[in-house]
Amino acid sequence: MKTGAVVFRLAKRDxxxxxxxxxxxxxxxxxxxxxxxxLPKSYTTAFDQIERDSNHELIVAELNGNVIGTLHLMxxxxxxxxxxxxAQVESVRVDKPYQGQGIGSDMMRWALDRAQGRxxxxxxxxxxxxxxxxHRFYERLGFKGTHLGMKLNLK
Amino acid sequence: MKTGAVVFRLAKRDxxxxxxxxxxxxxxxxxxxxxxxxLPKSYTTAFDQIERDSNHELIVAELNGNVIGTLHLMxxxxxxxxxxxxAQVESVRVDKPYQGQGIGSDMMRWALDRAQGRxxxxxxxxxxxxxxxxHRFYERLGFKGTHLGMKLNLK
Numbered sequence: 001m002k003t004g005a006v007v008f009r010l011a012k013r014d015x016x017x018x019x020x021x022x023x024x025x026x027x028x029x030x031x032x033x034x035x036x037x038x039l040p041k042s043y044t045t046a047f048d049q050i051e052r053d054s055n056h057e058l059i060v061a062e063l064n065g066n067v068i069g070t071l072h073l074m075x076x077x078x079x080x081x082x083x084x085x086x087a088q089v090e091s092v093r094v095d096k097p098y099q100g101q102g103i104g105s106d107m108m109r110w111a112l113d114r115a116q117g118r119x120x121x122x123x124x125x126x127x128x129x130x131x132x133x134x135h136r137f138y139e140r141l142g143f144k145g146t147h148l149g150m151k152l153n154l155k
Numbered sequence: 156m157k158t159g160a161v162v163f164r165l166a167k168r169d170x171x172x173x174x175x176x177x178x179x180x181x182x183x184x185x186x187x188x189x190x191x192x193x194l195p196k197s198y199t200t201a202f203d204q205i206e207r208d209s210n211h212e213l214i215v216a217e218l219n220g221n222v223i224g225t226l227h228l229m230x231x232x233x234x235x236x237x238x239x240x241x242a243q244v245e246s247v248r249v250d251k252p253y254q255g256q257g258i259g260s261d262m263m264r265w266a267l268d269r270a271q272g273r274x275x276x277x278x279x280x281x282x283x284x285x286x287x288x289x290h291r292f293y294e295r296l297g298f299k300g301t302h303l304g305m306k307l308n309l310k
Contacts, residue, residue: 016234023235032236046238055208056232074231077211079171080178080246081187083201087309091235114310123309126281126302135303142223142307150293154242154271154278155262 004064006103008110010069011058016047017120019060020095028128029093057114061094063135068095071102073111075118087115089125106139159219161258163265166213166225171202173222174215177248183283184248212269216249216262223250224258228266230273232248244280263296 011019017035020043024033034040050056055076061069070093076086089111094104115123126149127134135145166174170192175198179188189195205211210231216224225248231241244266249259266292270278279303289302 013308018236029235034237040237040282042238043234044238046158046232046234046240047235049232050234053210053232055210058234060240068177072233073234076229076243076245077201077208078206078228078245079198079201079205079213080184082189082195083197085197085201088231090231090233109302112309121308121310122306123307124281126279126304128302129300135305138305143305144307145284145303145305147304147306149279149281149304150290150298150300151302152267152278152296152298153276154267 006068006106007062009062010068011047012046013044013051013059015060015067015070016043018133019093020069022067022070022095023091025096026093036086048053055120059107059111060102063098063103068098069093070113071107073114075115075120081121084121085119087111087123089118089123092125104137105141108138112141125135158265161223161261162217163262164217164289165215166202166215166222168202168206170215170222170225171198174213174225174248177222177225178246180251181248185259214262214266216258218258223253224248225260226262226266228269230270230275236276239276240274242266242273242275242278244278247280259292260296263293267296 020033020035020039023029024035024047037101050058057073058066059073077087078086108137112123175190175194178184179190205213212228214226214228215222226244229243231243233241267278
């Protein structure tokens with residue numbers, strides 16, 4: 001239960017186990033993540049790449065010193081839309097005990113403000129067709145499901 | 156009509172007018188691009204950003220010295236999937252007189268090979284719900300429409 005103020009900020013390397021725990025704690029995520037101690041090196045390698053790249057911002061929500069939410073905000077330069085900058089959101093999670101209290105919405109609004117501040121003309125994301133609650137969540141924030149999201153596994 | 160061999164390669168700055176022409180030559184694109192001479196500076200600024208960033212590859216298909224196709228391949232470092240690298244495809248176009256001859260499929264397969272060669276575990280894209288032919292095109296290449304693609308305009 002939320003008591004106190006939630007702070008949104010860029011993730012630090014020490015936040016990585018909490019981030020992976022949230023990504024793994026989910027029907028789809030549990031099949032593809034490995035939340036073990038120590039974390040597989042592939043996670044820290046990816047974190048370092050993200051941290052070095054100014055087009056990527058890994059964001060966490062913190063409450064009373066604990067990481068209880070995360071999302072990955074990325075900026076994509078593009079020729080289309082007259083060379084317009086796109087923002088994209090991936091890997092949005094709020095820790096289960098803290099869901100349903102508006103933390104996800106606040107975190108998304110914080111990210112949308114950042115995207116707007118940086119001059120992005122659009123924010124895009126995809127969410128699995130099975131996540132009906134997520135669709136409504138994003139619709140309440142103003143997103144429209146105008147596109148089909150297609151994936152091809154290479155491995 | 157295609158006579159001769161189509162070559163796929165990274166785009167050069169000189170290719171930009173041909174790329175913008177193809178992006179604009181489409182029901183959705185015509186509303187958002189500005190194909191004029193000289194091109195608005197926002198296009199060249201975006202091109203320079205893309206060219207400088209090793210996570211971005213703007214690709215063209217060339218036939219007998221003419222640019223007749225384009226796509227934008229991007230690589231997205233990610234924490235999810237155990238820090239797995241994603242590839243994403245945007246802005247896929249084949250010039251109208253050359254459509255229906257397999258050039259788009261060849262160009263996509265060339266891009267998928269590049270994505271695999273760089274170690275991406277997945278290739279993702281979104282396509283407007285109204286583009287039924289595009290959905291079938293990507294399905295034939297092995298893509299599955301598992302996700303809803305949502306967008307929010309910021310301007």
